[in-house]
Amino acid sequence: MGFGERLLATNIHAHELVPVIMLSLQEKGLSVFKTFSLDSACAPLNTPCPHHGTTPCSCRLVILILVTEQDVCHSLIVHGSDGESEIAILDADNELVEEVRRIVLDGIDLLGLPGEETNQALVRG
Numbered sequence: 167m168g169f170g171e172r173l174l175a176t177n178i179h180a181h182e183l184v185p186v187i188m189l190s191l192q193e194k195g196l197s198v199f200k201t202f203s204l205d206s207a208c209a210p211l212n213t214p215c216p217h218h219g220t221t222p223c224s225c226r227l228v229i230l231i232l233v234t235e236q237d238v239c240h241s242l243i244v245h246g247s248d249g250e251s252e253i254a255i256l257d258a259d260n261e262l263v264e265e266v267r268r269i270v271l272d273g274i275d276l277l278g279l280p281g282e283e284t285n286q287a288l289v290r291g
Contacts, residue, residue: 170243170254173267178274180226180246187242187253190273191232191266198242202229218247234262242266 176183184200191198204227215223230242232255241256253270255263 170241170256171258171263173242173253173255173263173270175250175252176274177250179249180228180244180251183246183251183253183274184228184230184244186273186277187230187244187270190269190276193273194269195235196269197233199231199233200228201231202227204228215247220248224248232266 178186184203188198188200205225211222213223214221215225217225224247226244226246228244228246230244232240232242234240240258240262243254243256245252245254255266258266
């Protein structure tokens with residue numbers, strides 16, 4: 167993805183992952199809002215994707231705003247393509263990065279989404 171602190175990469179489609187992220191964080195008392203969502207996010211129509219080479223571009227980009235208990239806003243970036251997704255967080259300290267990573271992974275595990283074992287193995291920090 168190339169920006170922010172990568173929380174994790176997973177084999178879950180972005181359209182399935184975003185609601186899990188939002189619900190998991192909200193259940194822990196954090197506020198999260200979807201501010202931006204774009205399909206074919208990385209290339210104009212009928213132009214190959216610069217990341218994956220697919221035409222049309224199969225990337226989906228979603229920007230979420232996470233508001234902490236201290237009323238500090240952080241951007242969560244979800245970039246998905248071809249059934250895989252990466253999540254990154256901007257301008258967060260290590261404690262928040264680890265907390266959000268744990269909450270999202272717990273949400274994935276709780277919902278029993280396909281590929282749980284792979285999801286756990288793909289955590290990157």
